[in-house]
Amino acid sequence: MPKVTIKLFAQYREGRFKVAQKEYKDGTTTKDVIEELGVAEKLPLGVLMVNSRHVDENYVLKEGDTVALFPKVGGG
Amino acid sequence: MADKIYRVNLNDMSYKIEDVPQEWAGLGGRALTSTIVAKEVDPECHPLGPNNKMVFAPGLLSGTTAANSGRNSLGAKSPLTGGIKESNVGGTSAGIFAKLGVKALIIEGIPKDDSTFYHIHVTKEHIEINPVPELVGKDNYAVLDAMMEKYNKKVAVMSIGRPGEMKMLVSNVSVKDPKGKLRSHGRGGLGAVMGSKKIKCITVDAQNYKEVSYADKEKFKEANKIFTKALQENPISGEGLPAFGTNVLVNIINEAGGLPSRNFRSGNSENAEAICGETMAEKIKERGGSTTHGCHAGCVIQCSQTYNDEEGKYLTSGFEYEMIWAFGANLGINDLDQIAKIDALMDDLGLDAIEMGCTLALAVDAKILEYGDGKEAYRLLKDELANGTPIGRILGSGTGTLGKIYGLVRVPVVKNQAIPAYEPRAIKGQGITYVTTPMGADHTAGYAVATNILNSGGYIDPLKKEGQIELSRNLQIASAAVDSTGMCIFVAFPALDDPKCLPALIDMINARFGTNLTADDVTNLGKKILKTEREFNLKAGLTNADDRIPEFMKYEPLPPHNVVWDFTNEEIDSFWNF
Numbered sequence: 001m002p003k004v005t006i007k008l009f010a011q012y013r014e015g016r017f018k019v020a021q022k023e024y025k026d027g028t029t030t031k032d033v034i035e036e037l038g039v040a041e042k043l044p045l046g047v048l049m050v051n052s053r054h055v056d057e058n059y060v061l062k063e064g065d066t067v068a069l070f071p072k073v074g075g076g
Numbered sequence: 077m078a079d080k081i082y083r084v085n086l087n088d089m090s091y092k093i094e095d096v097p098q099e100w101a102g103l104g105g106r107a108l109t110s111t112i113v114a115k116e117v118d119p120e121c122h123p124l125g126p127n128n129k130m131v132f133a134p135g136l137l138s139g140t141t142a143a144n145s146g147r148n149s150l151g152a153k154s155p156l157t158g159g160i161k162e163s164n165v166g167g168t169s170a171g172i173f174a175k176l177g178v179k180a181l182i183i184e185g186i187p188k189d190d191s192t193f194y195h196i197h198v199t200k201e202h203i204e205i206n207p208v209p210e211l212v213g214k215d216n217y218a219v220l221d222a223m224m225e226k227y228n229k230k231v232a233v234m235s236i237g238r239p240g241e242m243k244m245l246v247s248n249v250s251v252k253d254p255k256g257k258l259r260s261h262g263r264g265g266l267g268a269v270m271g272s273k274k275i276k277c278i279t280v281d282a283q284n285y286k287e288v289s290y291a292d293k294e295k296f297k298e299a300n301k302i303f304t305k306a307l308q309e310n311p312i313s314g315e316g317l318p319a320f321g322t323n324v325l326v327n328i329i330n331e332a333g334g335l336p337s338r339n340f341r342s343g344n345s346e347n348a349e350a351i352c353g354e355t356m357a358e359k360i361k362e363r364g365g366s367t368t369h370g371c372h373a374g375c376v377i378q379c380s381q382t383y384n385d386e387e388g389k390y391l392t393s394g395f396e397y398e399m400i401w402a403f404g405a406n407l408g409i410n411d412l413d414q415i416a417k418i419d420a421l422m423d424d425l426g427l428d429a430i431e432m433g434c435t436l437a438l439a440v441d442a443k444i445l446e447y448g449d450g451k452e453a454y455r456l457l458k459d460e461l462a463n464g465t466p467i468g469r470i471l472g473s474g475t476g477t478l479g480k481i482y483g484l485v486r487v488p489v490v491k492n493q494a495i496p497a498y499e500p501r502a503i504k505g506q507g508i509t510y511v512t513t514p515m516g517a518d519h520t521a522g523y524a525v526a527t528n529i530l531n532s533g534g535y536i537d538p539l540k541k542e543g544q545i546e547l548s549r550n551l552q553i554a555s556a557a558v559d560s561t562g563m564c565i566f567v568a569f570p571a572l573d574d575p576k577c578l579p580a581l582i583d584m585i586n587a588r589f590g591t592n593l594t595a596d597d598v599t600n601l602g603k604k605i606l607k608t609e610r611e612f613n614l615k616a617g618l619t620n621a622d623d624r625i626p627e628f629m630k631y632e633p634l635p636p637h638n639v640v641w642d643f644t645n646e647e648i649d650s651f652w653n654f
Contacts, residue, residue, distance in 0.1 A: 074313075075324055076398075
């Protein structure tokens with residue numbers, strides 16, 4: 001049962017949260033988290049990081065992970 | 077009517093309006109400024125002496141109805157880098173130059189009577205050069221107000237503040253934007269070049285000529301529709317940038333461990349949440365500002381904003397990621413309002429926000445101020461720098477010079493230009509752009525952050541070397557071409573991911589000029605610009621040894637990923653194999 005930190009950014013925060021601690025079942029993937037939160041329903045997922053590294057949606061959560069979810073953002 | 081080259085010779089206060097030479101006909105923006113500087117400026121000249129020239133050129137599509145086409149280029153030999161410089165800006169100047177038929181404005185020489193400063197006024201038929209002793213010692217907004225009044229608001233205005241008059245290397249050339257605020261030709265110390273020529277301001281007539289010509293107006297309209305749609309439908313240019321501005325980047329760059337903090341000591345900043353785009357957008361909404369504002373007419377992205385204080389009174393606009401990073405993360409100020417006050421002051425004085433923020437962050441190592449002391453940073457700029465006191469002059473000389481004066485080793489510059497808001501150790505493709513671009517450390521020259529961090533144009537792991545040189549090369553070639561069209565660099569986001577975007581841009585160029593350019597022609601133009609600029613730098617005395625990252629980044633691991641800069645010299649130099 002990994003305990004993880006979920007961080008949301010930009011429009012994904014609206015009506016949700018900035019940061020939350022959550023506990024998931026063993027074997028939960030980042031895809032499951034994205035679906036549970038429903039963040040990608042309106043704006044597609046732009047960037048997914050776990051522990052400050054880009055990962056794909058099939059990443060399996062581990063104890064102490066920090067998951068960061070961004071819609072497409074840019075600037076410069 | 078055909079466009080012309082407008083040439084001012086300050087040595088004898090004369091001007092000429094010349095036909096455009098055939099070889100310059102297909103050029104605009106950066107392609108034209110770099111071509112003219114390379115042809116006419118002695119690469120060995122002193123950048124503040126009589127043989128340097130300032131070259132202004134609107135982009136190929138500036139002045140047209142094309143969305144986001146209002147960027148104006150300024151080229152010269154840079155007193156900061158000692159190499160060629162092109163710095164482009166939004167505001168109103170590009171469109172006004174283009175509508176007047178000014179293909180380029182070249183300013184050469186230095187006035188014999190250098191006891192005062194001068195005002196250059198450009199109209200279709202002639203150019204006036206007049207002394208303006210009443211504006212000497214004034215900053216940008218005072219100059220802007222005087223010119224708005226004189227011409228009943230119907231002019232483009234380019235000006236320098238006191239730092240430019242003093243030929244400080246941190247000074248920029250400021251340009252009026254559509255709301256009467258300021259944008260800047262920010263980098264490379266071009267305000268010092270204008271100061272060396274004793275030019276306080278340049279105005280361009282906007283009253284009498286309001287149309288550009290099109291070879292095929294219908295085709296142009298059609299292509300512009302497709303192009304505009306691509307900008308509006310892209311999630312970055314259509315959603316993220318209007319909602320949060322460029323400052324949306326603070327959180328993602330911080331999360332990726334690439335946000336340079338406390339003079340490049342960490343890739344994370346504890347201030348990120350306090351200064352990020354999300355926090356800024358909340359404050360703007362609470363205080364009745366505006367999250368959307370275009371830096372030039374015809375912008376459909378509207379990434380800029382108006383930022384008010386707690387009482388709802390205007391504080392600043394054009395409050396950008398680079399500036400907020402420089403003062404918030406790198407100098408450690410955790411108060412957005414304080415950063416906004418500094419931003420407004422720097423607009424008025426005409427200072428390069430990146431160079432200035434990096435210089436002040438380095439000044440902490442020199443024990444001149446402390447991290448997070450926004451009040452002292454403000455005072456140093458307002459009381460010391462703007463008045464030209466000895467410490468003000470030192471800070472006004474930029475990051476590299478400050479480092480030399482105080483014997484510092486951790487000096488974040490490439491070609492003496494301060495490194496912008498992306499850590500080269502943790503975003504390696506961006507590092508390749510910093511070291512190889514002829515401009516000195518410049519993020520816009522080839523924005524590899526897009527593909528290293530933002531998943532635009534695919535994904536290349538930011539911490540690994542593989543693929544970075546090719547990525548940076550392709551982006552630099554494309555950016556050089558885009559910088560010649562007058563287009564805002566943010567068209568890169570749809571261009572990287574939407575196959576309809578670039579062909580529509582090329583169709584617009586063809587429909588305006590009656591040409592038959594292909595995508596290959598545009599790529600070849602980009603390559604030619606880069607090679608022209610590189611050749612100028614080599615003749616100016618720069619070598620491959622200048623295409624290097626500061627040494628401390630090779631031996632000092634950067635948290636949180638604990639990465640160093642690990643490219644070999646041979647790998648870096650292979651950038652130029654094209």
